[in-house]
Amino acid sequence: MGDGISIRVPPEIKHEMEKLKGEVNWSEEIREFIKRKIKEYKMRKALQEVIAYIQALPEAPRGTAQKLVGKDRDNH
Template sequence: MAVISVRIPDELKAKMKKYDINWSEEIRKFIASRISQEEKKRTIEMMHKLLAGGTPAKEGTAKRYVRDDRDSN
């Protein structure tokens, strides 16, 4: 496991000591959550770029596919 250091104001450190919280675990959870958010954001951006370059479907295509599917049963 890697180690990182963070500098925080003395006042904040004093407030942290008042509570029985595993700050390392809280920070790990925050970092993992933040990375997950960024990965989702980048995936959405990539999908937008991929879809923007495509040819749009003709009007009524989705309706036709749904009708064909319903009629096949």
């Protein structure tokens, strides 16, 4: 299957988990949670990289957007 890990939870949480043992597959729930967290952190890192890249781009001269929009309209 894979490598094992262990976690510690307070006794009251363990007790509540045991009550739901037949209804909840805790191993699967925890695996899915970990997968989602990994995906979330990767997406956050990618977003931070994109933001840093955009912030590093040189600023366009004032009026550039207006000129480009005007050119686009003229071409249609």
